[in-house]
Amino acid sequence: MTYQESAWDESPSLKSYTLTNFRELPQIEALAEEKKFEMEVVGNVLPFKANNYVVEQLIDWGKIPTDPMYVLTFPQKGMLKPEHYKLMESTLKNTSDKKQIAEVANQIRLQLNPHPAGQMELNVPALNDGTKLYGMQHKYKETCLFFPSQSQTCHAYCSFCFRWPQFVGMDEMKFAMREGQQLVEYVSEHQEITDILFTGGDPMIMKAKIFSKYIAALIEAKLPNLRTIRIGTKALSYWPYKFLTDSDSEEMLETLTKITDSGLHLAFMAHFNHLNELSTPAVRAAIKEIRKTGAQIRTQSPVLAHINDDAEMWAEMWRKQVQLGCIPYYMFVVRDTGAQHYFGVPLVRAYEIFIKAYSSVSGLARTVRGPSMSATPGKVQVVGTTELNGNKLLILRFLQGRNPDWAHKPFFAKYDKNAIWLDDLKPASGKRFFFEEELDQIKAAKTD
Numbered sequence: 001m002t003y004q005e006s007a008w009d010e011s012p013s014l015k016s017y018t019l020t021n022f023r024e025l026p027q028i029e030a031l032a033e034e035k036k037f038e039m040e041v042v043g044n045v046l047p048f049k050a051n052n053y054v055v056e057q058l059i060d061w062g063k064i065p066t067d068p069m070y071v072l073t074f075p076q077k078g079m080l081k082p083e084h085y086k087l088m089e090s091t092l093k094n095t096s097d098k099k100q101i102a103e104v105a106n107q108i109r110l111q112l113n114p115h116p117a118g119q120m121e122l123n124v125p126a127l128n129d130g131t132k133l134y135g136m137q138h139k140y141k142e143t144c145l146f147f148p149s150q151s152q153t154c155h156a157y158c159s160f161c162f163r164w165p166q167f168v169g170m171d172e173m174k175f176a177m178r179e180g181q182q183l184v185e186y187v188s189e190h191q192e193i194t195d196i197l198f199t200g201g202d203p204m205i206m207k208a209k210i211f212s213k214y215i216a217a218l219i220e221a222k223l224p225n226l227r228t229i230r231i232g233t234k235a236l237s238y239w240p241y242k243f244l245t246d247s248d249s250e251e252m253l254e255t256l257t258k259i260t261d262s263g264l265h266l267a268f269m270a271h272f273n274h275l276n277e278l279s280t281p282a283v284r285a286a287i288k289e290i291r292k293t294g295a296q297i298r299t300q301s302p303v304l305a306h307i308n309d310d311a312e313m314w315a316e317m318w319r320k321q322v323q324l325g326c327i328p329y330y331m332f333v334v335r336d337t338g339a340q341h342y343f344g345v346p347l348v349r350a351y352e353i354f355i356k357a358y359s360s361v362s363g364l365a366r367t368v369r370g371p372s373m374s375a376t377p378g379k380v381q382v383v384g385t386t387e388l389n390g391n392k393l394l395i396l397r398f399l400q401g402r403n404p405d406w407a408h409k410p411f412f413a414k415y416d417k418n419a420i421w422l423d424d425l426k427p428a429s430g431k432r433f434f435f436e437e438e439l440d441q442i443k444a445a446k447t448d
């Protein structure tokens with residue numbers, strides 16, 4: 001079926017599958033009990049969630065267990081380190097006491113770096129009157145992140161994602177905030193902010209009625225410094241019906257239109273991890289609807305082992321995105337949290353994938369930047385490799401820095417083909433990276 005011929009004509013209602021009911025799926029029922037138990041062992045530590053669209057239209061059940069959408073959605077044995085796997089396995093075999101299982105799960109989770117890159121300590125902003133805003137993060141000058149309390153969940157729970165602690169009731173890590181008013185206040189106190197990024201969880205899980213309240217507060221405030229509202233979401237990949245046939249889809253599209261009518265730019269930051277997520281008639285129809293609101297869709301994804309560590313797939317995904325009117329934006333490196341050891345791709349390999357894909361697409365898809373690590377000092381891109389006086393080096397630069405002066409500054413690390421995160425790299429100078437001393441000072445100032 002070609003794009004032109006494909007028609008989208010269904011209007012399903014959302015049915016979610018998690019640890020408690022995934023065995024009801026006929027496709028899961030058909031698996032060996034051993035496999036199902038493996039999923040239970042992992043799923044008790046790392047949350048997961050699927051839905052009828054993902055199960056019926058994205059996963060190719062003829063290709064499991066290696067189908068990328070299957071690996072992305074359902075827990076895989078390798079996502080836990082062997083010692084953690086064994087611990088949960090023996091716990092499940094010895095008890096059915098929910099409290100005891102949860103205790104073991106939390107004990108394991110705490111060893112998985114549940115709040116990387118100083119998520120909690122370093123980025124919590126405050127109003128001038130001292131009120132701490134736990135529903136916000138303000139790391140880079142121009143852009144503040146807003147976590148509406150109603151969007152602390154996702155259509156899928158990706159275990160490579162730093163948000164996974166929010167889904168397992170680790171309460172102190174919930175960035176929740178009820179008041180859109182506080183957001184308005186903060187942005188007006190900070191004239192340097194031009195962008196508000198709605199994130200979560202997934203803000204497109206919110207009912208349109210609730211989302212529109214936040215938007216109305218922002219539009220009515222007529223904040224002169226505000227230029228752009230961004231929405232970071234996976235809804236296009238995991239539930240395109242949010243913009244097609246859900247009971248609030250029209251209201252959602254109207255709310256998006258209100259943003260662009262008010263003179264603000266609406267940047268719809270869509271997470272697409274795989275070409276297959278762009279393949280259904282429903283996602284294509286949803287992209288069209290969102291673009292009709294005047295929004296610009298930009299796309300991003302981490303590069304992930306078992307899912308998309310394949311240059312040709314990336315190239316075709318970017319081409320397809322451009323064809324559908326989306327702008328490729330970021331390729332990320334997977335964070336140092338959760339199942340990084342399973343999904344992690346070494347920086348040098350990520351760079352090779354990027355450059356191979358980048359060099360085989362037209363200029364219109366070369367808006368993409370990466371591979372980039374969202375690390376404590378900032379977003380750091382691997383720009384390339386080189387050789388100086390016989391020493392192999394990695395060239396890096398800041399796409400965003402905790403200090404804005406760091407942006408675009410190139411720096412060098414010793415070549416290391418196994419390094420998967422900034423912390424693994426050694427400065428080429430043999431001393432410290434240029435930003436480290438200042439970063440220490442910033443950290444010390446924030447924790448005083």
Ligand SMILES: *Cc1c(COP(=O)(O)O)cnc(C)c1O
Nearest residue numbers: 137139140143145374379399400
């Ligand atoms: C990526 C990111 C942003 C947005 O950065 P852009 O480069 O402008 O897309 C803002 N805040 C945080 C904490 C981020 O990680």
Ligand code: SF4
Nearest residue numbers: 154157158161163234
């Ligand atoms: S925020 Fe995105 S990457 Fe993280 S769990 Fe939700 S859908 Fe997955």
